[in-house]
Amino acid sequence: xxxxxxxxxxxxxxxxxxxxxxxxxxxxxxxxxxxxxxxxxxxxxxxxxxxxxxxxxxxxxxxxxxxxxxxxxxxxxxxxxxxxxxxxxxxxxxxxxxxxxxxxxxxxxxxxxxxxxxxxxxxxxxxxxxxxxxxxxxxxxxxxxxxxxxxxxxxxxxxxxxxxxxxxxxxxxxxxxxxxxxxxxxxxxxxxxxxxxxxxxxxxxxxxxxxxxxxxxxxxxxxxxxxxxx
Numbered sequence: 203x204x205x206x207x208x209x210x211x212x213x214x215x216x217x218x219x220x221x222x223x224x225x226x227x228x229x230x231x232x233x234x235x236x237x238x239x240x241x242x243x244x245x246x247x248x249x250x251x252x253x254x255x256x257x258x259x260x261x262x263x264x265x266x267x268x269x270x271x272x273x274x275x276x277x278x279x280x281x282x283x284x285x286x287x288x289x290x291x292x293x294x295x296x297x298x299x300x301x302x303x304x305x306x307x308x309x310x311x312x313x314x315x316x317x318x319x320x321x322x323x324x325x326x327x328x329x330x331x332x333x334x335x336x337x338x339x340x341x342x343x344x345x346x347x348x349x350x351x352x353x354x355x356x357x358x359x360x361x362x363x364x365x366x367x368x369x370x371x372x373x374x375x376x377x378x379x380x381x382x383x384x385x386x387x388x389x390x391x392x393x394x395x396x397x398x399x400x401x402x403x404x405x406x407x408x409x410x411x412x413x414x415x416x417x418x419x420x421x422x423x424x425x426x427x428x429x430x431x432x
Contacts, residue, residue: 210260210262210272210274211262212260212261212262212263212270212272213260213261214256214257214258214259214260214261215233215256215257215259215260215261215323215327216255216256216257216259218256218261219256219326219327219330223330223359224327224328224329224330224358224359224362225327225328226362227328227362227363227364227365227368228398229269230324230327230328230368231368231394231397231398232269232398233259233261233269233271233327234320234323234324234327234394235391235394235395235398236269236270236271237254237259237271237273237320237323238320238387238388238390238391238394239387239391240271240273241254241273241313241316241320241387242386242387242388242391244273244276245313245316245386245387249276250311250312250313250315250316251273251276251316251319252305252311252315252316253275253276253297253300253319254273254300254316254319254320254323255297255299255300255319255323256323256326256327258273258274258275259271259272259273259274259323260272260274298339298342298343299322299332299334299335299342300319300322300323300332301315301318301319301343301346302314302315302318302319302346302380303318303346303347303378303379303380304380305318306343306344306346306347307343307347312380313386313387314380314383314384314385315380316387317375317383317384317387317390318375318376318377318380318383320375320387320390321371321372321373321374321375321376321383322334322375322376324368324371324372324375325351325354325372325376328354328358328362328364328368328372329354329357329358329359329362329364330358330359331357333351333352333376334346334349334351346378347378351373351376353369354368354369354372355369365397366406367396367397367402367403367405367406368397370403370405370406370408370409371390371393371394371397371403371405373405373409374393374405374408374409375390384405392404393405
């Protein structure tokens with residue numbers, strides 16, 4: 203028994219980011235749009251990646267673009283099924299810097315966990331730093347649960363312009379409660395397409411109307427089987 207797999211020759215997005223420090227907003231938008239489209243196809247097949255990060259994205263020269271995206275390493279992907287529960291309450295899988303609040307708390311996850319991770323990646327690609335960091339894993343997971351991210355425009359390197367539309371998309375992805383994020387990758391891809399054409403994404407107006415910032419709502423764990431870490 204054996205697998206026949208595609209040979210992907212390119213550069214990891216992590217190595218590209220490490221060399222550049224941060225990427226221009228237009229390039230991040232183009233890469234994120236491809237990621238959203240690819241993940242939409244995975245989600246349509248009932249697969250949630252659960253471990254999105256720059257090192258699991260490969261950029262190859264294809265289709266006339268040096269930034270043609272390949273999404274790799276579905277090693278801990280969850281296949282949605284009523285017959286099996288690959289993610290049990292209390293189990294935590296993933297890379298801490300990119301884990302959604304519900305994933306950090308060991309709660310069951312759905313496709314919106316990938317939307318959160320993509321938001322973390324966009325934040326990191328545009329600024330050169332992840333939105334949440336700490337000396338240990340528990341500190342990082344706690345920040346995912348309770349801390350609002352610093353404004354992108356405040357942490358981006360000098361000379362890197364961050365538009366209000368781009369920041370609105372990222373912050374909508376990083377909303378603590380899953381219901382406040384994009385409902386699907388297709389919806390996220392649609393906002394990224396608007397931004398790439400110089401138009402205002404839907405997230406920009408929505409976030410203006412939010413009365414609070416992006417802290418965890420008080421009722422988040424009201425019906426959860428797990429409690430947040432102390």
